Amino acid sequence: LPSEFINAQPVLQKIQAAGFEAYFVGGCVRDVLLHQSIHDVDIATSAYPSEIKELFSRTIDIGIEHGTVLVLWHEEQYEVTTFRTESTYQDFRRPDQVTFVRSLAEDLKRRDFTMNALALAENGTIIDLFNGLSDINQKVVRAVGDANERFHEDALRMMRGLRFISQLDFTMAPDTLAAIEKHSQLLSFISIERIRIEWEKLVLGRARNRALRLFLATNCFLYCPQFEQQIEGLQKFIELPEKQLTEVEAAWTLLMDCLDVPERQFVAFFKEWKLSNDTIKQIQKTYQGLQFRKHFPWNRWMVYTLGAEVVLRVESLLAYYNPEQSFVAIEELVQLLPIESLKDLQVNGHDLQHTFQKKPGKWLSDTLHFLEKQVVEGAVANQKVELLQAAENYLAGICEK
Numbered sequence: 565l566p567s568e569f570i571n572a573q574p575v576l577q578k579i580q581a582a583g584f585e586a587y588f589v590g591g592c593v594r595d596v597l598l599h600q601s602i603h604d605v606d607i608a609t610s611a612y613p614s615e616i617k618e619l620f621s622r623t624i625d626i627g628i629e630h631g632t633v634l635v636l637w638h639e640e641q642y643e644v645t646t647f648r649t650e651s652t653y654q655d656f657r658r659p660d661q662v663t664f665v666r667s668l669a670e671d672l673k674r675r676d677f678t679m680n681a682l683a684l685a686e687n688g689t690i691i692d693l694f695n696g697l698s699d700i701n702q703k704v705v706r707a708v709g710d711a712n713e714r715f716h717e718d719a720l721r722m723m724r725g726l727r728f729i730s731q732l733d734f735t736m737a738p739d740t741l742a743a744i745e746k747h748s749q750l751l752s753f754i755s756i757e758r759i760r761i762e763w764e765k766l767v768l769g770r771a772r773n774r775a776l777r778l779f780l781a782t783n784c785f786l787y788c789p790q791f792e793q794q795i796e797g798l799q800k801f802i803e804l805p806e807k808q809l810t811e812v813e814a815a816w817t818l819l820m821d822c823l824d825v826p827e828r829q830f831v832a833f834f835k836e837w838k839l840s841n842d843t844i845k846q847i848q849k850t851y852q853g854l855q856f857r858k859h860f861p862w863n864r865w866m867v868y869t870l871g872a873e874v875v876l877r878v879e880s881l882l883a884y885y886n887p888e889q890s891f892v893a894i895e896e897l898v899q900l901l902p903i904e905s906l907k908d909l910q911v912n913g914h915d916l917q918h919t920f921q922k923k924p925g926k927w928l929s930d931t932l933h934f935l936e937k938q939v940v941e942g943a944v945a946n947q948k949v950e951l952l953q954a955a956e957n958y959l960a961g962i963c964e965k
């Protein structure tokens with residue numbers, strides 16, 4: 565057993581000693597079997613949340629109504645969730661109400677895919693009620709039980725299935741795939757936020773293109789914001805080299821470069837996907853940098869205005885267009901920059917007003933911008949006397965016009 569499980573074993577033992585059942589469940593069991601790193605160790609138990617809280621001195625209620633208590637144990641924390649069923653599905657979404665049960669089998673039955681419906685006992689035995697082990701060995705995503713029913717209960721599972729294809733480099737079982745084709749329109753009942761989480765995991769996965777082909781073939785794309793009219797662009801995206809993407813900002817930038825959406829409509833596009841303003845800004849900058857870099861080498865001003873992070877991201881994206889592209893030493897370019905932002909300029913607005921005895925106005929921001937550019941490009945040294953001299957020449961030039 566990996567160390568993450570060894571560390572958590574005492575938690576299972578403690579629950580068992582109190583007369584309850586407890587198992588490792590879900591993604592962590594799957595990932596261990598796939599020899600992948602595990603991010604969180606989840607525990608399922610027959611104990612009710614109140615019973616778990618009595619057993620452990622340090623707990624946090626993170627979803628009591630769903631049966632989940634966070635148990636703090638040494639340096640670690642574990643989500644401990646009571647066995648439950650989700651009996652009453654409405655509107656094709658996971659229910660707000662769950663029913664706690666005392667049986668592991670009932671709990672495993674309501675899980676999405678066979679590979680996610682495995683439990684690992686404290687002694688290392690695997691409980692495999694739905695042939696999840698064999699599906700993992702064959703790298704197949706298969707719904708637990710009747711696929712049609714499962715997607716009817718919670719339509720998000722279709723997007724989850726596609727993202728697991730991409731993340732794990734699996735294929736889809738034929739009946740599961742057929743059920744997605746049949747029920748894709750149920751995705752329209754699912755919130756954008758939940759769809760976006762799965763979509764972003766899908767595009768960041770290593771078998772992105774296989775998952776995307778199924779995303780198109782099953783018509784799931786029709787029920788994602790803004791994609792309905794973009795089938796050609798999405799196909800273009802699939803034709804890019806299948807080099808794994810590591811950041812959502814990079815993924816969205818590459819996608820927008822394939823889709824037929826004018827840049828002035830990006831904000832509206834991303835608002836529909838409910839991206840944060842900050843992320844939208846990052847994508848816009850990366851996109852602008854990419855368009856520039858496709859035609860020109862970097863210059864100091866571009867590196868300065870976009871910032872090192874965006875420039876590095878753009879540089880990594882060039883590999884999707886020209887795999888032979890050699891990387892530019894960005895660090896050198898960044899180090900060449902005499903200032904990082906306007907704040908580093910050795911004169912400010914006050915200095916300029918004082919020197920030229922003028923009221924603030926457009927001249928002031930124009931002059932500052934001019935000086936900023938001169939300094940970044942190395943034409944003027946970042947020293948007060950030289951900057952004021954350059955400002956004087958600049959203002960004289962403007963007055964002449």
Ligand code: ATP
Pocket residue numbers: 589590591592658674675676677680681718720721724
């Ligand atoms: P990841 O590695 O991305 O966290 P995961 O399998 O752990 O993958 P989670 O969303 O963390 O995914 O969910 C944990 C477990 O809960 C899953 O393995 C699955 O058993 C179950 N589960 C999650 N979402 C659903 C769902 N929509 N329907 C049914 N079961 C689900």
Ligand code: MG
Pocket residue numbers: 591592604
């Ligand atoms: Mg998880």
